[in-house]
Amino acid sequence: MKPIQRWAVLIGVNQCGYDLQLPPLRYAESDARAMSDVLLDREVGTFDPGDVELYVGAKATWRDIKRRLRELTLDAGPSDVLLVYFAGHALRPEWSTQPDAYLVTADLDPDALLSEPDNGLRMAFLKRDVFEAFAGTSFLILDCCHAGTYLDADLRHAEAMQTYRTQVDRHSALMACPKGSAARESEEHGHGVLTHHLLRALSGEAADGNGRVSFAQMATFVAEQGIQPPPVQLVQMWGPTTVLTQPPVPRHDRRPLSAPALAGTSRPCKNPLDDLSSSISQLLGRLFRSEALLAPRARQAVEATKAEVIRYALDAHSVAVVDFSPSGIRAMSFTSRFDKDELHPLLELSAADATLARSSSPGHVVSDDAGRRVLCVRLPSPDRPHTLVIVDPALAALDMGEPLAVMLEAVWSSNLPDDPLLTEMQVMTALRTSFGRLPSSLYEHAFSLYQKLIDSMTVVFQPVVELDVRAAGVCIHSYEALARRRENESVAPVTALQMAHAWGDRFIIERDGLLFAKAVDSYAKADAASPWEGTKPLSVNVAVRSLLSDAYIAQVARALTDADLKARTVTLEISEHDEIAPGPGEDWMQRPLTYFHQRLTALARQLRISFAVDDFGVGYSSLARMAELPLTQIKVDRAVLHHHLALEELGLVVQVARYASDRGDASSPRPVIVEGFDDDAPVPLKQIYDLGIHHVQGYFCGETASTSLRPLSPTDRERIAAMVRGER
Known part of the structure; x- marks a missing residue:
């Protein structure tokens, strides 16, 4: 299991490409550097050196930036985090009939865009090819004119696309102004207006009671500063809980950024199905269209294969089926890294909460002071229910809550290695049976899937x-x-x-x-x-x-x-x-x-x-x-x-x-x-x-x-x- 990655790509451009009739900016490049400084700050920053990449001035070329963003996107796992920040100008070409704009890089050539419209850093590229494809949690900050255009970027047929387009529920964005409006720089503060308040928020002014600043707290703080025109924000899942800065603590003593607030307690899984369509689609892809199912280990025993596929899909440390019996805790099918003795305190907590959890929810989460988490999903069996235990699953997947538990129970109850197509349809049907109405994108996916199943x-x-x-x-x-x-x-x-x-x-x-x-x-x-x-x-x-x-x-x-x-x-x-x-x-x-x-x-x-x-x-x-x-x-x-x-x-x-x-x-x-x-x-x-x-x-x-x-x-x-x- 590869380590969790937290990447930041920060871009600042004062000059304006080739032959653009736009005034040069004074603070965009220094703003990008200031953002880098606070994210890497030895006391409050949460990003590690080497994971923050800075593109400023002449080095901020659209080719290099796009290439790097795609590399990060394709390498990402469900637990990873990506933050993209841009300070500079934005350009909406007169010839474009689509709600889209270009972030002006040092090498942007507006004349070339007529024949090669992808020769630039388009907002539609960020939305479609980066954030919609990124497996983990992603954030965008735009301190530029026309920033709000990003919300509509790539909606070629607005009415139809708003109805059927998959929304990325683990993506949040903060934009300096609505579409058609201008962002401003402040000579008094020596920053762009939006970035000035961002830096204030990240330096601790937006901190919660524990001294941490999440993306959502930062966005809320900025919105309360009376900026005109007002910023535009889109805060979705993990926006409220992904921490960007925290109180001064030595790096090696810091608790995990996502450690639960109340260690040693269980919490019921949530049921926000309408907000989870892209998360569910992504999980389906990792379960049924990945190398984990096709690898040689998939030819092992059925239960061993299912455990390994679930571990891969959730980017978890390990997976096991556990019997919580009066005589003790017994692990049955499990992946190689599962250590019952090491996890015994957490498993005891899980056993204590099992009866209550079964009466109210198909799954529950237990955590300890060190930030380790165990997701427990009940499994039906002829004699006594067993429990599917997933150790340290990806937080972005874990926050799916009750739908995740329903999906995992359906996977385990199926014959996954022999018939992935039927198993995926069983998972979709379990969601339908448990929650009734599904978002349109998932419903249409299920219909297409069922056609394939019957046709096969x-x-x-x-x-x-x-x-x-x-x-x-x-x-x-x-x-x-x-x-x-x-x-x-x-x-x-x-x-x-x-x-x-x-x-x-x-x-x-x-x-x-x-x-x-x-x-x-x-x-x-x-x-x-x-x-x-x-x-x-x-x-x-x-x-x-x-x-x-x-x-x-x-x-x-x-x-x-x-x-x-x-x-x-x-x-x-x-x-x-x-x-x-x-x-x-x-x-x-x-x-x-x-x-x-x-x-x-x-x-x-x-x-x-x-x-x-x-x-x-x-x-x-x-x-x-x-x-x-x-x-x-x-x-x-x-x-x-x-x-x-x-x-x-x-x-x-x-x-x-x-x-x-x-x-x-x-x-x-x-x-x-x-x-x-x-x-x-x-x-x-x-x-x-x-x-x-x-x-x-x-x-x-x-x-x-x-x-x-x-x-x-x-x-x-x-x-x-x-x-x-x-x-x-």
Whole structure:
């Protein structure tokens, strides 16, 4: 783990580049030097020699400054701090239609900007390429004219960008004046007006009760000095707590600048989700798009890998899973530098606070007098909850509070090394479930992520077998399209499919549309390579909310056309897990079943597609729903087979399936299909057949779900016929 860095880049320019009609300044260069002196002061300064870089006069060239700022940005970790100070002139070119300005360096050539607008130190560069990309906490001080332009720099389409642009929540700025206004120098004080008051603040006049001056205290002090025009400030996360100067103390005796005020106490994690979008995005990047996950150590045991990835993402000293039991503290999975004995006092404090913390928050922070911190996140387990312990995480990440704890718990509960895409979506869904509304940038990221997750799935086809007492009559009647995370897996990715319901209709409709398109495209290709004449029917699952969406219906029609698959081949299976009811803000003028019946009837006429009930026996199953909807078949969930009244329930379903034909509304009864039948089913195949159910689906016929379509072998057909006859 590399040491925490605190960098300051200070720029002061009195002269005004090439051929600029601007008067030279008197104090800009000396102001930059004065800022350097106070930050490096042996008694009150908090920056170390070598970490403060001074660019003044002819040495302040835009190429060197931009190069160095990018180097610092790309090398930064979440715990690092960057302060940029500029004193000088600012230029807003007449030809520019964007809210942007250049900080005038010694080599700025305004004529060259017409053809090469990036040949200068633009405010947009500072915002976009430095502060938005800097991993830690950053600060900007502008003592120049037009300083307030920085707030709008790089907003090419102001209204749209203000809505969707990611805000950097760990960045704060102090500007000498609003955009369009001029900053002033003071001959009386021998400084720029803003810098004069900055130096007063940093020298102790803005100190808190402990003698420390944070960026926020400095900005507040300056704002109270009655400067005209008034300065503009943007103080966000860590602005109030990042210390720039402190009381005279020998350097080697100083407590860490971020040491907690009340050592030995715990504090609940906060919940400021709207202010954390860029912090969350940055943490997601370090968790899921970093070398830590791809490195050779990621091939270790799953828990060891997750611990190491979390340690890297939070720039922490070490990570462990700890069991706080009555018999003592036991460390289980942990990274190499975790030392239980050294951390024992902190762990004891964590254990003492664990019960209280679990009742109020998913995580808590414990600290000691030396400034060491331990973030504790509770982890669910079958017997007794364990605790994820992160030692000395990056302070910028730590201040995320409760959302951080929720994200870490979701990561630990996942199978991160094997499926990072699913894990990241689980993390986003955990935030959604815990906090409800997410900032728009995170919501859109989650939607894009979910599209990738669904698109990465494979569709396999499970046969529906038509039963007969004769082997010659046993055959494959149709297929159901099933989503799988990987082709060789037999279990549905339920977590991935069901998380759409935590996000609402947009995600559900997108899921069903993508899976339908993937299913019919794959099925058309598999059917073309199959050994039989004609195309067998295909069933695809769909949610109630998707069938109410015209966007989904358009996707279905387009997918059928693209796959060149006839609509009459396809049946959409409506899950009984879904309620048929108006959504939030909807008002149906008719009874829900009546309204949905009319919707299905119209869709069947429009698309020439069929509908079926899926999973009957679970969720919102009802006889009225099964009897009243225009369905071509009914699929019974495997849970019915394991009920002690299974035969009675199956018999009732058969009666309902015959209801329409008995009334003369249909030419034949609707087929009933029993799903999930296997060799462990308590109801024999003969009894199912004798009830009049002649279609069964499951893992009993020798044919598992596959991406290809294959007929039953003679051996399997004979075995199934024997089961139907009751001989097996």
